[in-house]
Amino acid sequence: MLLSGLPFLSLAIVVRIVANPLANVFQKQLTQRAANPLFVTATTYGLLVLVCLVFWPQLQFTGLLPEFWYSMLITSLFAMLGNVFLVKAMHLGDLSVLGPINAYKAVVGMLVSIFLLNEIPGWWGLAGLVLIIAGSYMVLNDRRQPEQIFGKASPLRLFQRPEVKLRLAALVFSAIDGAFLKKAIILSTPTIAFFYWCVLGFGFTFIWILFTIRLTWRAQTRLLLVQKRTYLALCLTVGLTQMASNITLANMPVGYALALFQISALVSVLFGYHFFREGGIIRKLIGAGIMVAGAILISTLG
Numbered sequence: 001m002l003l004s005g006l007p008f009l010s011l012a013i014v015v016r017i018v019a020n021p022l023a024n025v026f027q028k029q030l031t032q033r034a035a036n037p038l039f040v041t042a043t044t045y046g047l048l049v050l051v052c053l054v055f056w057p058q059l060q061f062t063g064l065l066p067e068f069w070y071s072m073l074i075t076s077l078f079a080m081l082g083n084v085f086l087v088k089a090m091h092l093g094d095l096s097v098l099g100p101i102n103a104y105k106a107v108v109g110m111l112v113s114i115f116l117l118n119e120i121p122g123w124w125g126l127a128g129l130v131l132i133i134a135g136s137y138m139v140l141n142d143r144r145q146p147e148q149i150f151g152k153a154s155p156l157r158l159f160q161r162p163e164v165k166l167r168l169a170a171l172v173f174s175a176i177d178g179a180f181l182k183k184a185i186i187l188s189t190p191t192i193a194f195f196y197w198c199v200l201g202f203g204f205t206f207i208w209i210l211f212t213i214r215l216t217w218r219a220q221t222r223l224l225l226v227q228k229r230t231y232l233a234l235c236l237t238v239g240l241t242q243m244a245s246n247i248t249l250a251n252m253p254v255g256y257a258l259a260l261f262q263i264s265a266l267v268s269v270l271f272g273y274h275f276f277r278e279g280g281i282i283r284k285l286i287g288a289g290i291m292v293a294g295a296i297l298i299s300t301l302g
Helices: 006-032 037-055 066-092 095-101 104-116 123-140 162-186 190-212 217-226 228-251 254-261 264-276 281-300
Strands: none
Touching (some): 006 066, 006 095, 006 254, 006 264, 037 228, 066 162, 095 123, 162 190
């Protein structure tokens, strides 16, 4: 089967590592231009649904098991919440900080998969966890922050920053959704799971819009037309990210897959410097490198 071949799987992992931080760049650019995070997420889902209907007319709509629908409903709800919190975090914080923080997803995914999929980590996995924590402290320990002017801030103080709390909430939701997504993929295919991830995600965000930003959707739609190229670029990169994730999850344990994805932390730091001129590049690269080392330990030896 093509999707299970090693070269194709390796390509999917590489695409995921590059496309995800690039999607974060477009999300941050849109929120800097007054786009609402919820509207950005809903539009991304909606555009992806249209792409699916046009290019994949052979998608399966019937004959799927009840367990598939149960898993997809949970997956889509958690993914939607994670995406909205992620875009909001990108609006408030630096990509070069929030990208590496995503390495904690490997930890959450590993813990969830223990109970849901019976995937038990080893001692190397625990060592990887320690490295991820140590590396994240280096990434976050920015002396330009007000609370650090007169000395080092405590680790707990660093994690109280609003953008970091939002990013942590986003990764918890997305890590949990990854475990349920794998169950849905096992019961169908990566393509079918991708389609319903888009459809249900759009449905959840649309309902949320009706209750929260129904008075401003016209202004957001006008901004969509002005920023259509950025929205299309975001749609492309999110689509590539999710499809590559589905292919990888279909062929690897959840904890290992999420750990490998964290190599994108280094790409996020570089993109943060290139697109937004974020500072502390050397310190953040070192910290991100330590976190990547921890993720590799989890993925290969954990």
